[in-house]
Amino acid sequence: MWGPVPLAPGPPGTETRCPRPGAPAPVPPVPTLAPRSPQPPAGAAPCPGAEQPHWGQAPAGPGPGAQQRGAGNPRAGGGERGRRRPASARRGPIGRAARRSGSPPIRRAARAPPSNSVAAGPAGPAPSRAAEERGGAEGDGRRAPPPGHVRARGSRRAGAPSLIRASQSGAAGGGAEAGGRPMARRGAGAGPVAAAARGRERRGRAGGGGAGPGAAGGGARLPPAMKCVIAGSNVRALGRAVHALSRIGDELYLEPTGSGLSLRAASPSRSAFASFLLAPLFFQLYQPGPPAAPPRCKVHMKTFLGVFRSLPALEKTVERCLLLLRPRASRLVVQLHCKYGITRTHNLAFQECERLQAVFDTQRCASSLCAPARVLAEAVVHFPQTLAEVTLAAGPGGRISLRSYVEDEAELGKAMVTELWLAPDEFQAVAVVPDSRITFCLKEFRGLLTFAEASNLPLTIHYDAPGRPAIFTLEDPLMEAHLVLATLLDPESSSQPPAANGISHAPAPSDDFADDLESYMIAMETSNYGEDLGAPPSPTFPLRTPHPIESTPQEEEEEEEEDGAVPGTPPHKKFRSLFFGSVMASGGPSPAPSQEVLAEDSDGEC
Amino acid sequence: MPLSTQPLGSGEPYVLTASLDNARNLSSLLRAVQFQDHATCFATANGLRVTVEDAKCIQANAFIQADIFQEFSVQEESVTFRINLAVLLDCLTIFGASSTPGTPTALKMCYRGYGYPLMLFLEEGGVVTVCRINTQEPEDLLDFDFCSTNVVNKIILQSEGLREAFAELDMTSEVLQITMSPDKPYFRLSTFGNAGSAHLDYPKDSDLVEAFHCNQTQTNRYKISLIKPSTKALALSCKVSIRTDNRGFLSLQYMIRNEDGQICFVEYYCCPDEDIAEAEL
Numbered sequence: 033m034w035g036p037v038p039l040a041p042g043p044p045g046t047e048t049r050c051p052r053p054g055a056p057a058p059v060p061p062v063p064t065l066a067p068r069s070p071q072p073p074a075g076a077a078p079c080p081g082a083e084q085p086h087w088g089q090a091p092a093g094p095g096p097g098a099q100q101r102g103a104g105n106p107r108a109g110g111g112e113r114g115r116r117r118p119a120s121a122r123r124g125p126i127g128r129a130a131r132r133s134g135s136p137p138i139r140r141a142a143r144a145p146p147s148n149s150v151a152a153g154p155a156g157p158a159p160s161r162a163a164e165e166r167g168g169a170e171g172d173g174r175r176a177p178p179p180g181h182v183r184a185r186g187s188r189r190a191g192a193p194s195l196i197r198a199s200q201s202g203a204a205g206g207g208a209e210a211g212g213r214p215m216a217r218r219g220a221g222a223g224p225v226a227a228a229a230r231g232r233e234r235r236g237r238a239g240g241g242g243a244g245p246g247a248a249g250g251g252a253r254l255p256p257a258m259k260c261v262i263a264g265s266n267v268r269a270l271g272r273a274v275h276a277l278s279r280i281g282d283e284l285y286l287e288p289t290g291s292g293l294s295l296r297a298a299s300p301s302r303s304a305f306a307s308f309l310l311a312p313l314f315f316q317l318y319q320p321g322p323p324a325a326p327p328r329c330k331v332h333m334k335t336f337l338g339v340f341r342s343l344p345a346l347e348k349t350v351e352r353c354l355l356l357l358r359p360r361a362s363r364l365v366v367q368l369h370c371k372y373g374i375t376r377t378h379n380l381a382f383q384e385c386e387r388l389q390a391v392f393d394t395q396r397c398a399s400s401l402c403a404p405a406r407v408l409a410e411a412v413v414h415f416p417q418t419l420a421e422v423t424l425a426a427g428p429g430g431r432i433s434l435r436s437y438v439e440d441e442a443e444l445g446k447a448m449v450t451e452l453w454l455a456p457d458e459f460q461a462v463a464v465v466p467d468s469r470i471t472f473c474l475k476e477f478r479g480l481l482t483f484a485e486a487s488n489l490p491l492t493i494h495y496d497a498p499g500r501p502a503i504f505t506l507e508d509p510l511m512e513a514h515l516v517l518a519t520l521l522d523p524e525s526s527s528q529p530p531a532a533n534g535i536s537h538a539p540a541p542s543d544d545f546a547d548d549l550e551s552y553m554i555a556m557e558t559s560n561y562g563e564d565l566g567a568p569p570s571p572t573f574p575l576r577t578p579h580p581i582e583s584t585p586q587e588e589e590e591e592e593e594e595d596g597a598v599p600g601t602p603p604h605k606k607f608r609s610l611f612f613g614s615v616m617a618s619g620g621p622s623p624a625p626s627q628e629v630l631a632e633d634s635d636g637e638c
Numbered sequence: 639m640p641l642s643t644q645p646l647g648s649g650e651p652y653v654l655t656a657s658l659d660n661a662r663n664l665s666s667l668l669r670a671v672q673f674q675d676h677a678t679c680f681a682t683a684n685g686l687r688v689t690v691e692d693a694k695c696i697q698a699n700a701f702i703q704a705d706i707f708q709e710f711s712v713q714e715e716s717v718t719f720r721i722n723l724a725v726l727l728d729c730l731t732i733f734g735a736s737s738t739p740g741t742p743t744a745l746k747m748c749y750r751g752y753g754y755p756l757m758l759f760l761e762e763g764g765v766v767t768v769c770r771i772n773t774q775e776p777e778d779l780l781d782f783d784f785c786s787t788n789v790v791n792k793i794i795l796q797s798e799g800l801r802e803a804f805a806e807l808d809m810t811s812e813v814l815q816i817t818m819s820p821d822k823p824y825f826r827l828s829t830f831g832n833a834g835s836a837h838l839d840y841p842k843d844s845d846l847v848e849a850f851h852c853n854q855t856q857t858n859r860y861k862i863s864l865i866k867p868s869t870k871a872l873a874l875s876c877k878v879s880i881r882t883d884n885r886g887f888l889s890l891q892y893m894i895r896n897e898d899g900q901i902c903f904v905e906y907y908c909c910p911d912e913d914i915a916e917a918e919l
Contacts, residue, residue: 332833334833335832341806349802363834372844373843374803375839376803376836377837378837379837380834381833
């Protein structure tokens, strides 16, 4: 299925999105309609079925043949037994259509692609010309014997896969879509009505079950695909990174940027966040999307992990890995080229999304430690797998201790507590505040450690007061990784956590709590609707971002859904939630006020 | 061998007598077809065939040739009985499924005829276990009418190449789609799961492909739940022959080398999912 994919920013001339004045705006012939099955030269040499390879059809045993079977079995009346035909799967489990409609559309309807602000303005010559020409071409197509490309485009629009696998479902729904869509699109190109048409189109798309290929038919609407090729051992590193991320959350956020491909995940309760940034050097070939509108997507962690499930197999068989974002087809394509010329292609559904970003700053952490991953891994291995949290403390003489954290004082008598001390010379660097200590979750930390150990990288731990996030970092010329973990607020050490790490948190009195929570939730989810407005990337801060008035029902639904996750899954115990702003675009340095949005979970206050 | 125990019951002669020095040669093959509890055994002078069926759509046959056994005699033209395969396997591995290589379990299997139980005498290290498993009325078997002259496409692969593929099949997909074609993509396994589709392509000149005889592009879908049990046979096998006939029926033949280096076969037949066949017509 994987054909050559147009990586150039799509055929220009699709009315509104690419109003480059100088750009040639011919009818896009969509030359890249990936040839489904490129006809190879006639080398296939069909062999008539006579030749039997060295082991034939009927093994030497009693033979599967029908005659024998009929002849045998006197007791059962083998002779008169009619030949029963297999039911040919006629138990007809589920019609295909039914099955298809049953499959959950993974992806919520995509938000309108960025940069449509241009649509309002342009009405320039290029767009309208393009629209006209297109109209003409299609008209021709209807009248005259179809010029191949026009037809081809139509058919592609109808048949290309949409989220719900409509592609295979025959052309009924797809065809209708294809019929309706171009009208709206042409309207959008017409200038004055652009905005209205855009709205209509967006709604149409949402209703249609997602950014169908129809929307992408023009090619230039959605950002062109990202393409990365990863070779050999780096595929394993990628696999290990995915395994580490799979310990954090259920969704994997992928964002190709100029500085590399970023893979991120956050825990459902937002108490953990991890990001891996794979530098361009990590890849054999790295083509991120356009810098103005980098494609961002998230995929189900399980699905993505499925591709890299077996690390030993990855090591043994995979020679090359191709990552491809195909917004047209709404698919993230992961292609593994394995030994013996085998190609594994996974077309994964993805969801366009906001950027996932945790707010943290290692510079502001009072303490830091750096040790070879092996040292830490060997230390952590002594803790039982069931242990949730561990306390790291700086002791006298620069020694560092790791100790099981037992939540309940009453259980202290029963629980086994493991404690171990690491001498300062085990570490590459120790700069800790004396008597400081933090408690964090082991599970996520183990995940990162496994990665770090396999990559043979030193791990740096930055931490501050209890309750402030601890940041674990790995750095390498090819990649860097950050793991941000919430730490336990220790009632003994300080009732009022210092305003460290730049996060000025005003502990809310319980009366105000509702407000606090609300602002937290708003802050959590507010994304930059500048996308819709086409604003240039700017640091947006959740609290300040006004909700757009004209958010589509789809978007609201999305928000509600995600909001729902937050109160429903309060962070455990006394953990403070890390605050993750959903920042649409990275821009300048984040001013400090952004961090006011940090809020804490209910348990922490009660 | 201390297996020459006294015949139990009446003096009627056995219609089937078979002895085997290493019961694992039998049990591993039976396990390769064990996806249903009951199996039909069919013995002729050529050997023993054990057939398991499910859903009237899939049939698995394990062939154990007569020369795998140290002794194999059938007094009648053919002997057929149905038996609980799970029980049979439990008995065959009564001394442990993974006995150490040095101490094989010897087996003698006797069947007196219709209505009698199947007798198993198992011996390991001087300990003898006698098992009597009740047999059942044999049922009609499916006739897939899979005829080599109707075979359209045939590929022989080293099993290694399919093992990983089958292990990682996306089980959220309802079907496994098999494309065999003289042209690209030659041989493709596709799944269509909740989170997208996956395709596995084998070039025809791959080192894994031992024979490639495809005459016509065929795309058929098979219920993945029906195909999945064949993974057991795949795991044991060294080569697999994949054939489809003009109706889209699938035959998977697994060549299995047992511990003594002898070759046995396990064969799976599977019906295609109907709707795509209709679409093709």
